[in-house]
Amino acid sequence: MLDDRVPCGYLSTTPDGVLVRVNATFLAWTGHRREDLVGRRRFVDLLPVGGRIYHETHYAPALRLQGTAREIALEVVCADGRRLPVLVNSVLERDADGTPRLIRTAVFDATERRRYEQEMLAATRRAEASEARAVELAQTLQQTLIPPTPPQVPGLDVAAAYRPAGDGRHVGGDFYDVFQVATDDWVVVLGDVQGKGVEAAVVTALARHTVRAAAVDHDAPRQVLHTLDQVLRGAATDRFCTAVLARLRRTDGTWRASVACAGHPLPLLRPSAGHPAPVGRHGPLLGVFPQPVFSDTEVTLAPGDTLVLFTDGVTEGRHRRGELYGNDRLAAVVAEHRGPAADVTDAILADVLRYQSGDARDDIAVVTVAVL
Amino acid sequence: MTVVDRHDIRVSGVPGAQPIVFAHGFGCDQHMWRHVAPRFEDAFTVVTFDHVGAGGSDLAAYDPVRYGTLDGYAQDVLEIVRKLDLRDVVLVGHSVSAMIGVLAVAAEPDRFDKLVLVGPSPRYLDDDGYTGGFTRADVAELLESLDSNYLGWSSAMAPVIMGNVDRPELGAELTASFCRTDPDIARRFARVTFLSDNRADLARVPVPTLVLQCTDDVIAPVAVGQYVRDAIPGARMVLLDATGHCPNLSAPEATTAAIAGFVRAGHP
The missing domain is CATH 3.30.450.20 (PAS domain)
Structure with a gap:
């Protein structure tokens, strides 16, 4: 048949x-x-x-x-x-x-086809395992760059938030640090290294450690930024960095802040009664220019005053229609929330995420310092 | 995520009437009931849903610990029943959902009026003096095949039901979701299903129970159906003249008639 x-x-x-x-x-x-x-x-x-x-x-x-x-x-x-x-x-x-x-x-x-499928399946599994390891590595690395919780500072209420862009598979370029230099003498630094991934993370780690070391030798934030600039230019990287650095000292019960900026959005200072306003003067990017000049701005902080440091992932968050989140929206949220630092921080993060329909394209970092 | 979304629960029929809840089996979703469930809409509140991992359920809700035993699935049934505030429930469980139903009814008998078990098996593996129909080697091979060859269970599975212009009743929604199963969850669910032993739970069913058994079922043989009937106090069995493990698809008329004969007593 x-x-x-x-x-x-x-x-x-x-x-x-x-x-x-x-x-x-x-x-x-x-x-x-x-x-x-x-x-x-x-x-x-x-x-x-x-x-x-x-x-x-x-x-x-x-x-x-x-x-x-x-x-x-x-x-x-x-x-x-x-x-x-x-x-x-x-x-x-x-x-x-x-x-x-x-x-x-x-x-x-389908013997041959099945063998081929098995090979593809094995390759897919290997790729998935490799991807999982990469994600784990990225997250571990990220954790070393961001303090898990800001330290307890006597007399200050400090809160921070960090949200990497996308799905958390990549190491972001934003960083912050809050550390003590001496009694009643603290440094808050927040920065943004250009780019993402492992190479950015190397620069981020370098920046963070350089600031820690330089803050011991130099009182003025501009001097710390100057040292950081020199280190970055000497390092084998093309990546540049922005940062804002605030040194907070308490003498005779009164906190004073000295703020310096390098290519970074100016922090907002909201007086206990009054509207938030930027504090500090703009300075050049770090790791780019041969003779950068940074400057310090001194302010006295009264109880209830709140200083908000943030990265451009906040103000340059984009609406679906392309419009930027902007300084005014940020200032409005800061003006509206007068609770503890954590509430202010959470409100900013929530608002900027909502503005971007939950899909942040850039890292977002916020550190809020309120005087108790 | 609410319980309703988690399980893609669909409610039809007569609001406030006695509820009849249909639970689908392994490798299926609620579409398995599409020829049977609508036949009860005239006199019942009809509820169908997808187990987590199947059909339109929320895959993110899958928790390997919760769903590591059939009790997790039984808890879901109870949550659905509580969420919809159903009482006097007729629960119809196909395949592995028969045992899920047994566990749910045993855990909260006050909610349930009757239990219908379609192609039940309390233990797929053969055991001393018990014939489940599957040897250890069978089950090992099944789990291995799910493990190593999930191409056959995922990408190749999806196009089994294709759009068909000659059969408009096969809507896009059905073709897109017919027995869609997440391969990873299917693998775990298979392990739970085929390694469970619920023989001791059968005696704990305190409500009238009907066993629907196909004459020629390659998954749950007649002897297993008889075992279930004998182990549940007062249970009855109807032998359906149908081949296969899915009489709800292969013999919907007979399946509907058998269920109706059991549950419609006292209904118009």
Whole structure:
């Protein structure tokens, strides 16, 4: 018969799956004998358990529903127990009155294809594992760049928030640090290294440690920024950096802040009664210019005064229509929230995220310092 | 994420009438009931839903610990019933959801009026003096096949149901979601399903119970259906003249009639 010579397996079954006809190719592939199959076994009986469940829940319903099922990947259990990977096409034939009459099934040997799929699957798994390691590494690295919680500072209420752009798979370029130099003498620094990823993280780590070391030797924030600038220009990187640095000292019960800026948005100072206003003077980027000049701005802080340092991920957050979040919106949120530093910080983060419909394209960092 | 969204719960039928809740089995979703559930809309509040990991459920809600046993799934059924404030519930569970139903009813019997088990199996593995129909090697192979060959269970599964211009009732929504299963969750669910042993729980079912058994079921043989009938106090069994494990699809008329005969007593 023609059936027997075609280079694919061919079966026909009753609508219930009982084998009616089996061609020689199928028998040769599987080692089954015709007399063991025809009238005795159903097609589903030739499948291993996984295939049987798939047959029951997908293959048979699809066939009943639409009359055909195509390219179904299955394994057939051979007479010697071996599994033959196959691809199967079936059609359901109906009588004139629509009653199912016969299922015709073509079976294609898919051994090579299955091997190829297994290789692809293994490659996919390796890639996924590698990606997972990279994400873990990025997150670990990120944690070393951002203090988990700001320190407790006597007389000050300090809160910080950091949210990397995107899905957290990449190390962001924003950083901040709050550390003590001496009794009643603290440094708050917040910066933004150009770019993202491991190379940016190296520069971020360098910047953070340089500020810590320089703050011991230099009282004035501008001097600390100057040292940082020199270190960055001497380092083997093309990346530049922006930063704002505030040194907070308490003498005779009164806090004074000295603020210096390098290519960074000016922090907002909100007096206990009054509207927020930028504090400090703009300065050049770090790591770029040969003779940068930075300057300090001194302010006296009264109880209730609040200083907010932030990265451009806040003010340059973009609305769906492209409009920037901007200084005015930030100032409005700061003006409105007069609670603890954590509340002010959370309100800013929430507002800027909402503005961007929750999809921040840039890192966001905020440090809020309120005088108690 | 509410319980309703988590399970893509759909409610139809007569508001305030006795509720009938349909729970789908392994490798399926609530579409499995599409030929049966609507037939009860004339006199019941009809509820269908997807287990977490299947169909339109919220995949993010999948918790490997919670769903590491069938009890987690039974808790979901109870949460659904409580959330919709259903009482006097008829619970219809297919395949693994039969045992999920047993656990739910045993845990909170006051909520339930009747239990229908379609193709139930309290233990798929053969055991001393018990025939579940699956050897250890079968189950090991099943789990291995899900593990190593999820191409067959994911990408190749999706196009099984294709759009068909000749059959407009196969709407885009159905073709897009028919028994869509997250492969990773399917793998875990298979492990839970095929390694569970709920034989001891059957005696804890205190409500009238109907076992619907197909004559020729490759997943849950007749002997297993009989075992379930005998182990649940007062349970009855109807043998459906249907092949396969999914009479809700292959023999919806007979399935509907058997369920109706059991649950419509006292209904118009």
